[in-house]
Amino acid sequence: MLFAVTVLSLFGILMVYDSSVAIAIRDFGNQYYYLRDQIKWLGVGFAALIGFSLVEYRRWYKIALPMLFVTLLLLLAVFLPGIGISALGAHRWINFGFFVLQPAELAKLVLIIYLAAWFSRPERERLLAFALLVAMVVGLVLLEPDLGTSIILIAIALMLYFCAGAPVIHFAFILPMLIVGVLGLAIISPYRAARLTTFLHPEIDPQGASYHIHQALLGLGSGGWFGVGVGQSRQKYEYLPEANTDSIFAIIGEETGFVGSIAVLLMFVFASWRGFRIAKRASDGFGRLLAIGITVWFSVQTIINLSAMVALMPLTGVPLPFISYGGSSLIIMLAGVGILLNISKTA
Numbered sequence: 001m002l003f004a005v006t007v008l009s010l011f012g013i014l015m016v017y018d019s020s021v022a023i024a025i026r027d028f029g030n031q032y033y034y035l036r037d038q039i040k041w042l043g044v045g046f047a048a049l050i051g052f053s054l055v056e057y058r059r060w061y062k063i064a065l066p067m068l069f070v071t072l073l074l075l076l077a078v079f080l081p082g083i084g085i086s087a088l089g090a091h092r093w094i095n096f097g098f099f100v101l102q103p104a105e106l107a108k109l110v111l112i113i114y115l116a117a118w119f120s121r122p123e124r125e126r127l128l129a130f131a132l133l134v135a136m137v138v139g140l141v142l143l144e145p146d147l148g149t150s151i152i153l154i155a156i157a158l159m160l161y162f163c164a165g166a167p168v169i170h171f172a173f174i175l176p177m178l179i180v181g182v183l184g185l186a187i188i189s190p191y192r193a194a195r196l197t198t199f200l201h202p203e204i205d206p207q208g209a210s211y212h213i214h215q216a217l218l219g220l221g222s223g224g225w226f227g228v229g230v231g232q233s234r235q236k237y238e239y240l241p242e243a244n245t246d247s248i249f250a251i252i253g254e255e256t257g258f259v260g261s262i263a264v265l266l267m268f269v270f271a272s273w274r275g276f277r278i279a280k281r282a283s284d285g286f287g288r289l290l291a292i293g294i295t296v297w298f299s300v301q302t303i304i305n306l307s308a309m310v311a312l313m314p315l316t317g318v319p320l321p322f323i324s325y326g327g328s329s330l331i332i333m334l335a336g337v338g339i340l341l342n343i344s345k346t347a
Contacts, residue, residue, distance in 0.1 A: 001036065001274040001275060001278065001337065001340060001341060001344065002337075002341060003162055004267055004268075004270050004271035004274065005049075005109070005271060005322060005334070005337050006297045007123075007267060007319075008267055008268070008271070008280070008322040008323060009042055009045070009046075009266075009322045009323075009330075009334070011264070011323065011325035012038070012042075012248075012322055012330075013035070013038055013039060013042060014230070015244075015248055015251060015252055016034055016035060016038045016244050016248070016323075016324075017034065017035040017038075017326045018230065018231055018233065018236070018251065018255070019233070019236045019243045019244040019248055019251040020033075020034035020035070020236075020243070020244035020325065021236065022236055022237045022238055023238065023243070023244065026238070034244055034325055037325070038195060038325055038330075039325075040327075041327040041330050041331055042329075042330060044136065044331050044335060045143075045330045045331040045333075045334035045335070048331055048332075048334055048335040048338060049334040049335060049341070050338065051338065052112055052315075052335045052338025052339050052341075052342065053338040053339075053341040053342045053345070054342070055157060055178040055338075055339075055342060056342065056346065057286075057287055057290060057339055057342045057343050057346065058284075058287075060113045060117070060290070060339070061116075061117045061120075061286055062115035064113050064114040064116075064118075065114065065117075067110045067113060067114065068110055068111070070116045071103065071106055071107050071110040071111075071137075072136070072137070072140065074094060074101070074103035074106065075103045075104070075107060075137070075140040075141065076140065077094050077103070078091045078092060078093065078094055078103060078144060079091050079143070083095065083098065084285065088089045089202055090144055090146070091143075091144050092104060092144045092146060099327070100327070100328075101328055102326075102328035102329070104141050104144065104146055104149045105149075105328040105329050105333075106328070106332055107137055107149075107153065108149070108152060108153060108156065108332070109152055109294075109296055109297075109332055109335065109336050110294075111134075111137055111153060111156060111289065112155065112156060112160070112290065112293030112297060112336075113293075115156075115157060115160045115161070115293065116160065116286055116287070116289035116290040116292075116293055117286060119160055119164035119285075119289055120160070120164075120284070120285040120286040120289055127166070127170055128230065130157070130161060131174075134153070134154065134157045137140075137153060138150045138153050138154060141153060144206070144227050147182075147316060147317075148304065148315070148316035148317045148318040149318070151304065151316065152297065152300055152301055152304065152318065154178060155296065155300045156293055156296050156297055156300070158171075158174065159292065159293070159296045160289055160293050160296075162293065163289060163292050164289060180334030197214060198210035198313050198314075199213075199311070199314040199315075203204075211241075212240075212241050212242075212247070212315060213308075213315060215235060215239050215240040215241070215250070215330055216240060216247055216250040216309050216311075217250075217310075217311060218235065218239075219233070219235035219240055219250035219251060219253060219254040220250055220253035220254065220261075220309070221312065222234070222235070222254050223245060223254040223255065223256065223257040223260075223261070224257050224258070225257050225258050225259060226256070226257040226258075226259055226260075227253075227254065227255045227256040227259075227260055228254060228257075229255060230255050230256065231255070232255060233251050233254045233255050234254075235250060235254055236251055242317075244324070244325040245319055245325050245326060246305065246308075246315075246317050246318060246319055246320075246324065247309065248320055248323055248324050248325070249261070249264075249305065249306060249320055249323075250308045250309055252264060252323075253309075254307070257268060260336060264323075265306070268298075268299075268302045268321075271298070272298070272302075273297045275291060275294065275295030275298075275299070275340055276291075276292070276295055278291045278295075278340055278343055278344040279291035279292045279295060279343075281344070282343050283346060287343045287346070290339065290343060291340055291343050294336045294337070294340050295340070297333075297336065298321040298333060298336075301318055301319075301320075301321050302320065302321055304316055304318045305318050305319065305320045305321075305324075306320070321333055322334075326341075
């Protein structure tokens with residue numbers, strides 16, 4: 001697990017620099033701006049990984065409820081003037097002065113810890129309480145708005161609910177409501193509706209609504225089998241939106257080709273396999289559910305990001321784990337890996 005995560009993170013440093021050179025010069029006059037940030041965050045992230053790997057994972061059981069309460073307050077704080085940061089109509093960040101936090105990223109890990117602690121205790125008829133909890137957390141994230149993170153939170157919660165032994169009949173009620181709810185949210189929001197329309201009809205408006213996915217597919221297609229070479233991407237020169245964040249896999253595909261893309265994908269598959277293997281070997285129910293939740297987290301997020309890049313699902317604005325530019329996502333995900341390593345060590 002540590003080997004896979006380290007390889008992906010270091011490769012991410014290279015690709016963040018490579019994909020951000022043009023926009024870093026445009027916005028800051030310094031081609032190393034995003035590289036320096038990512039290296040700093042990676043250092044903090046690995047410090048968190050080491051620290052969390054040394055904390056006995058059962059301690060998280062005792063503080064699961066206070067952590068959930070604090071996270072809910074942080075999710076509310078993004079809407080407070082002077083505290084929350086708004087960008088492009090979204091309220092997703094909190095400015096603490098010396099660092100900026102995205103509470104929705106923290107919510108993923110905290111929800112996993114809380115549900116693992118809750119579900120490790122036998123209990124009957126908790127469907128309603130479970131639905132209310134998930135609706136509360138996801139509702140606050142949707143208000144930001146952030147549909148991609150909301151989908152990940154729902155996937156994590158459902159997987160943990162299923163692995164805790166919930167009756168299969170419950171999913172016959174939950175899944176249809178979720179599908180209708182997600183489609184409803186997509187339809188009532190103009191920009192989400194545009195993404196859904198371009199997913200169903202990608203030939204519509206290639207210079208407008210479907211521009212992003214067309215440029216991503218153009219980058220991937222240009223890579224061929226072995227790519228145009230590292231550093232030789234043309235899409236990174238402001239043709240591909242979000243080239244160093246959500247769309248970084250298109251740059252990877254362009255520069256390393258089909259072979260390089262498959263190598264990255266296999267590294268994610270290997271990391272996921274190790275995560276589920278750790279869960280299988282966990283010494284108690286809490287550790288097992290905690291390991292499952294963390295592994296599902298980065299596995300589902302990877303699937304959503306890569307599926308959007310190859311037009312298997314609409315664009316959702318979800319970063320590629322360990323590789324995309326971004327501090328909150330990288331640091332918190334590496335902290336989660338630290339918990340996984342501790343579960344493995346104590347199994």
